[in-house]
Amino acid sequence: MTSDPKILFVDYTAELGGGQLCLADIAVHLRHRCEVFLFESGPFQDLLEKEGVVVRVPKRDTASLSVRKKSNWFSYLSSIPVLLSLVASLARVASRFDLLYANTAKAVMVAVPVALVLRKPLLVHLHDIIGPDHFNRLNSWLFVGGANLAKAIVANSDASAAAYRKAGGKNRNLEVIPNGFAVERFAADVTAQSRTLRTSLGGEDKPLVGLFGRIAAWKGQKVLIEALKQLPDVNGVIVGEALFTAADQQYKRELFALAEKLGVSTQLQFEGFQTDVLPYLKAVDVVVHCSTSPEPFGRVIVEAQLAGKAVIATKGGGPSEIIDDRVTGILVSPSNSAELAGAIQELLENRKWAEQLAANGRQAAIRRFGLESVLKEWTAFINRNAPTVTKPRPVTEDGIEKREAHPAAVGRREV
Ligand code: UDP
Ligand code: GLC
Numbered sequence: 001m002t003s004d005p006k007i008l009f010v011d012y013t014a015e016l017g018g019g020q021l022c023l024a025d026i027a028v029h030l031r032h033r034c035e036v037f038l039f040e041s042g043p044f045q046d047l048l049e050k051e052g053v054v055v056r057v058p059k060r061d062t063a064s065l066s067v068r069k070k071s072n073w074f075s076y077l078s079s080i081p082v083l084l085s086l087v088a089s090l091a092r093v094a095s096r097f098d099l100l101y102a103n104t105a106k107a108v109m110v111a112v113p114v115a116l117v118l119r120k121p122l123l124v125h126l127h128d129i130i131g132p133d134h135f136n137r138l139n140s141w142l143f144v145g146g147a148n149l150a151k152a153i154v155a156n157s158d159a160s161a162a163a164y165r166k167a168g169g170k171n172r173n174l175e176v177i178p179n180g181f182a183v184e185r186f187a188a189d190v191t192a193q194s195r196t197l198r199t200s201l202g203g204e205d206k207p208l209v210g211l212f213g214r215i216a217a218w219k220g221q222k223v224l225i226e227a228l229k230q231l232p233d234v235n236g237v238i239v240g241e242a243l244f245t246a247a248d249q250q251y252k253r254e255l256f257a258l259a260e261k262l263g264v265s266t267q268l269q270f271e272g273f274q275t276d277v278l279p280y281l282k283a284v285d286v287v288v289h290c291s292t293s294p295e296p297f298g299r300v301i302v303e304a305q306l307a308g309k310a311v312i313a314t315k316g317g318g319p320s321e322i323i324d325d326r327v328t329g330i331l332v333s334p335s336n337s338a339e340l341a342g343a344i345q346e347l348l349e350n351r352k353w354a355e356q357l358a359a360n361g362r363q364a365a366i367r368r369f370g371l372e373s374v375l376k377e378w379t380a381f382i383n384r385n386a387p388t389v390t391k392p393r394p395v396t397e398d399g400i401e402k403r404e405a406h407p408a409a410v411g412r413r414e415v
Pocket of ligand 2 (some may be wrong): 017018019022127128156179295296297298299318
């Protein structure tokens with residue numbers, strides 16, 4: 001008799017980035033046979049637990065694992081105790097599972113030693129484009145070396161898969177599965193909220209352009225500010241927060257200063273992180289995506305398409321795989337505010353065409369990224385690479401077969 005392999009997902013952050021929202025979809029779908037190990041507590045943990053997923057968080061504060069692009073040898077050395085503590089905590093939890101699944105690069109660094117010692121197969125979900133824009137050489141070497149030891153890797157786009165290969169990735173078991181989206185969520189009627197928002201964001205007198213996503217230098221919020229300078233009759237809204245690093249916080253301060261310096265402060269509003277972006281997506285006329293280096297996938301682009309908005313995104317990476325230029329959206333060069341301003345102008349002057357692009361984009365997004373079909377692909381990927389788990393038939397003294405309960409009851413666990 002065989003049973004479904006039990007999966008332990010591992011992620012480093014409890015903030016709500018795209019990689020975490022993607023994992024949430026998978027873990028919720030498989031909650032009857034998985035748990036999630038996080039390095040820290042936070043909103044991602046809350047979201048998972050609300051959906052009935054068991055989350056494990058180490059007792060000791062391990063969020064300070066400092067392996068960033070700008071990390072130096074000192075920060076690596078000072079991270080060793082935290083790393084060892086994480087490995088020990090993860091090993092304690094992992095022994096009860098059949099499979100480890102590391103979401104993102106930092107999780108790989110902790111999951112690899114545990115998988116090797118416990119002899120558990122490891123799967124890796126690659127959400128990043130490995131390369132000098134985001135990884136220093138040591139991080140890239142550590143991640144690629146770890147991922148090479150995994151049983152299999154799933155990348156969120158062809159671009160992420162290609163970058164892993166280019167960085168020396170040798171794992172032969174590499175697949176690409178995009179993010180999935182609950183299409184019906186984006187068809188919800190939020191007219192009342194979006195009308196109120198539109199009023200608070202300057203009303204209908206001026207067109208409104210929206211940029212969605214966390215605030216970080218490579219997400220290119222500066223490019224939108226520069227474009228707004230060239231479009232004095234257009235308002236802008238930035239939805240998202242500086243989630244991860246002190247450098248992100250610093251960049252946010254620079255954005256305020258730039259808007260002030262260019263005289264566009266009155267045209268632009270910062271709305272911070274929103275748990276539900278849909279009313280904002282519906283409130284704007286055009287959605288822009290401004291990443292200055294190739295976006296690995298770009299959930300916000302698909303979400304805008306599903307909300308029925310015309311999207312302008314920067315060429316390269318995921319956006320070039322999602323958007324058929326001038327058919328399902330518009331692609332512009334990265335860091336080119338004049339081109340971005342030109343594309344915004346073009347859409348605003350040609351509303352019929354903008355509507356056509358939006359309709360095409362929505363259809364393509366529904367066809368390619370529907371959550372149900374993507375979940376099937378993820379589950380098949382996991383099952384294909386999981387060990388076969390045989391279990392003795394549990395029989396009670398009276399000879400009647402016993403139902404086995406899930407190894408852990410729902411609830412917050414510290415390990
Ligand atoms: N997001 C959100 N609230 C915000 C801004 C963004 O929930 O205020 C979500 C957004 O809807 C998307 C995700 O964060 O699902 C960002 O994912 P994406 O892949 O675009 O970028 P990432 O931040 O992962 O690099
Ligand atoms: C990462 C990437 C983003 C991608 C998301 C989900 O956060 O930066 O491009 O959409 O993961 O795969």
